[in-house]
Structures are given as C-alpha cells and as structure tokens.
Amino acid sequence: MQPFEVxxxxxxxxxxxxxxxxxxxxxxxxxxxxWLMTEEGSRLVEExxxxxxxxxxxxxxxxxxxxxxxxxxxxxxxFQVGAKSWTRWETGRYRPMRVIGxxxxxxxxxxxxLDYLLERAGMKEALSPWMKAIPASTPVVGYFNFSSPPARSxxxxxxxxxxxxxxxMRPSRPAMRSxxxxxxxxxxxxxxxA
Amino acid sequence: MRWLEQVCRIIATGDLRLIQRTKDFSKxxxxxxxxxxxxxxxxxxxxxxxxxxxVGCPVTMDYPTGDTWEFFFLFKGRKTYGKIMLREGGRKVLxxxxxxxEKKRLRCEL
Numbered sequence: 471m472q473p474f475e476v477x478x479x480x481x482x483x484x485x486x487x488x489x490x491x492x493x494x495x496x497x498x499x500x501x502x503x504x505w506l507m508t509e510e511g512s513r514l515v516e517e518x519x520x521x522x523x524x525x526x527x528x529x530x531x532x533x534x535x536x537x538x539x540x541x542x543x544x545x546x547x548x549f550q551v552g553a554k555s556w557t558r559w560e561t562g563r564y565r566p567m568r569v570i571g572x573x574x575x576x577x578x579x580x581x582x583x584l585d586y587l588l589e590r591a592g593m594k595e596a597l598s599p600w601m602k603a604i605p606a607s608t609p610v611v612g613y614f615n616f617s618s619p620p621a622r623s624x625x626x627x628x629x630x631x632x633x634x635x636x637x638x639m640r641p642s643r644p645a646m647r648s649x650x651x652x653x654x655x656x657x658x659x660x661x662x663x664a
Numbered sequence: 665m666r667w668l669e670q671v672c673r674i675i676a677t678g679d680l681r682l683i684q685r686t687k688d689f690s691k692x693x694x695x696x697x698x699x700x701x702x703x704x705x706x707x708x709x710x711x712x713x714x715x716x717x718x719v720g721c722p723v724t725m726d727y728p729t730g731d732t733w734e735f736f737f738l739f740k741g742r743k744t745y746g747k748i749m750l751r752e753g754g755r756k757v758l759x760x761x762x763x764x765x766e767k768k769r770l771r772c773e774l
Binding site: 509 | 690701758
C-alpha cells in the first residue's frame with residue numbers, strides 16, 4: 471500500500487478544493503524504478519473523488535441500474551445522454567458532469583422519482599402496465615422492493631422523440647490508419663509550438 | 665511509424681492490463697486537471713497521435729526498457745505535455761505524463 475493524494479476539484483472544475491490522502495495498492499516496477507498504479511488503486515482513487523464531489527461511484531451507478539433492471543443503453547436514454555455515456559461512467563472511464571451526477575444521485579436517493587424521469591425521457595409509454603400503476607411520487611428506492619424487476623419490459627421509444635442532448639458524444643473513432651507520414655520529429659519550431 | 669501504430673492500437677483497447685500508468689502520471693494529471701478523468705486524456709492522446717502530423721521527441725531514459733517519446737498535445741483546449749513509453753516488445757504502453765507543460769520546449773528542440 472502506498473499513500474496517494476486525491477485532488478478534489480472546486481465546484482467550478484478549475485482549481486483544487488482539497489487533497490485527500492488515501493492508501494492504495496501499487497506495484498513496484500523494478501525495471502524502471504517507479505511505482506505503477508493498479509486497477510484497484512485507480513478504482514479507489516476514483517471512488518474517493520466521486521464521494522468527495524457528492525457523486526455516485528461507478529459501482530453505485532451500476533448497482534442503481536441493476537436494481538432498476540435497465541440496460542446501460544436505457545440508462546443513457548433515461549438521462550438523455552449519448553448511448554455510450556452511461557457505459558463510460560459505470561466503468562469509471564469517464565465521470566459525469568457534476569450537474570448530471572447530481573441528478574443521478576437524486577434518483578438514487580429518491581429525491582426525484584423514476585416516473586418523472588421516464589416521462590421526461592419519453593419512455594413512460596413503453597412501460598409494462600404494473601409499472602405504470604406505480605404512483606408518480608414514488609421514489610426509485612421503492613421499486614427496489616419488487617420481487618420481479620421490470621428488466622425486460624421497459625422499451626424506450628427512442629425513435630419517436632428528440633431528446634435534449636446534455637453531453638455531445640464524440641464521433642466514433644475512424645478505423646486505424648497506417649502512418650506513412652512524416653517523422654514524429656518536429657519539422658519546424660513553429661509546427662511544434664503550434 | 666511503428667511506434668505510433670502500436671501505441672494507438674494499445675490505447676484504443678482501453679485495457680488497463682496493457683495501459684500502465686506511473687504514480688506520478690496520475691498524481692500530476694490530477695493536479696493539472698482535477699475535474700477530468702484519465703480515460704478522457706487517453707482519448708486525447710489518441711486524437712493527437714492519430715492526427716495528420718503529430719510531432720514529438722524521442723527520450724533517452726536511464727532505463728532503456730522501451731521506446732519513449734514526449735510531445736505537446738491539446739487536452740480540453742490546453743497545451744499539455746505528454747510522455748509515453750512503448751515497452752515489453754510493443755505489447756504494453758506506460759503513461760508517464762499528461763500535465764500542463766513545465767518547460768516551453770521539448771528536449772530535441774533545445
């Protein structure tokens with residue numbers, strides 16, 4: 471275990487609000503003489519940062535989704551973000567913007583109802599009858615007690631709505647190209663500085 | 665260029681068993697970009713390395729276990745210093761740096 475300082479950003483996202491020192495597993499690489507991050511260590515750093523920012527951790531986001539019985543794509547539809555966004559958040563590869571993270575937390579905590587989000591996302595009509603019967607004010611935590619989650623019954627109407635995109639997805643990466651190009655070495659100082 | 669192809673191929677996998685990060689990489693990245701994720705900077709590495717004319721300098725390390733290059737690239741609209749080693753016969757990459765530049769020029773520009 472090695473100490474690691476987690477930098478918690480200010481609300482503006484620019485500066486550092488505070489540093490939290492945690493102990494994480496690392497690997498000593500004798501060949502290069504440096505400590506390397508491990509997957510577990512990186513996970514602990516991300517979790518610490520998420521908690522300090524008031525966001526759900528990637529693991530908590532996954533648990534939330536599984537309790538709802540939704541696919542990653544459906545969660546993306548629910549929060550009106552690109553199809554891959556939820557997946558990236560859940561794997562910890564990316565972190566949601568603070569405002570979306572707050573909304574996800576609100577759903578998790580029952581401060582905003584699933585019914586409300588489904589309606590705003592245009593997904594409510596596709597729900598099975600028993601789920602539609604749940605009062606709109608019921609927080610999502612209430613759904614967790616049902617013995618049969620609506621896993622396969624929720625079919626978002628992605629064709630019939632035009633959601634507001636809160637985060638623009640990057641275009642899909644083009645196929646790998648060969649590099650019959652100039653050397654990596656800088657051609658001119660101007661080119662490098664540019 | 666073989667280095668470019670191999671580094672891009674490995675980073676594109678997103679596989680942390682193949683993409684290693686030093687403690688200093690994570691520490692300095694967080695210090696410079698506290699609100700951003702390391703996954704985002706890996707995508708920025710790819711954007712730069714797959715661009716038309718990426719330029720950089722080879723770095724001679726004390727421990728010649730890989731092929732290391734340093735370069736400037738854009739991350740969130742900011743000029744950022746990056747350093748990557750291709751190691752273990754081209755099977756893994758080691759991310760050394762992704763942080764705001766401490767020097768104006770790369771080593772081979774001096």
